């Protein structure tokens with residue numbers, strides 16, 4: 450378990466994280482979302498003792514990271530900026546980490562096999578592809594068989610096969626009862642991976658909720674209907690007091706949308722008036738749209754498309 454209570458981090462006048470309080474529980478994948486500069490990496494660095502909070506406390510399994518004995522056996526992390534000694538092979542890189550953390554040598558071979566690098570352990574990581582580098586970072590995180598795993602943008606730069614592999618690994622780690630805390634800007638990936646979400650904007654907590662609850666609360670629900678008898682259908686809807694607007698969704702040209710789930714009433718109206726329908730369905734907006742909706746007020750750098758400048 451990871452516990453943050455009133456965690457604040459200031460860099461000079463800039464407050465990167467402001468009074469963040471939340472608990473990241475075992476047995477679940479908790480997604481950590483926020484626009485660029487929201488404070489995600491800073492928060493992860495504070496949990497890992499790489500940055501000291503200006504105020505508040507970050508605890509892993511009930512203790513500050515700095516007080517952990519053999520920390521790699523308690524918490525493993527994959528951070529965005531990683532350093533690997535240029536002269537060491539992948540095997541030696543992991544062996545040095547293992548030896549300084551009281552981890553048996555045999556575990557090095559195990560994690561290399563686990564991440565699919567068993568055949569290239571004798572090679573130097575500087576010749577590795579982005580995906581292989583990412584796998585080596587994950588091997589380091591798993592080395593101490595820790596109960597807590599923190600992954601900052603784990604699928605960055607990976608191909609679809611690599612993304613699929615990371616997703617399955619993350620889900621498996623959580624199903625084994627571990628605490629898994631993952632940040633990603635890839636919303637479609639997060640929607641498939643996370644059970645729970647913590648969302649921050651400008652360093653402050655915006656949401657701490659289940660994935661299903663987040664989508665229920667923040668994603669628009671609507672009915673989409675398409676008919677070759679468009680004018681008659683719109684007339685029927687308007688007589689029934691139902692507002693419809695043209696769909697702006699890509700690939701939904703000619704379709705109309707109504708707020709909420711109105712499939713039953715639209716279907717009945719169409720049947721009554723003997724109108725042909727080519728499409729009628731209830732949709733819920735994606736996690737991406739829900740995220741954009743929630744964080745639109747707290748984006749640090751925003752492009753103003755079409756704004757007149759100068």
Ligand SMILES: Nc1ncnc2c1ncn2[C@@H]1O[C@H](COP(=O)(O)OP(=O)(O)OP(=O)(O)O)[C@@H](O)[C@H]1O
Pocket residue numbers: 460463464465483484485486487488489490491492
């Ligand atoms: N060492 C530092 N000195 C000064 N400001 C910093 C430092 N580290 C981070 N910041 C600032 O703190 C804020 C939060 O940064 P952080 O990297 O934690 O955000 P993030 O959510 O991880 O962003 P991204 O999604 O772009 O990785 C930003 O405004 C950043 O410029």
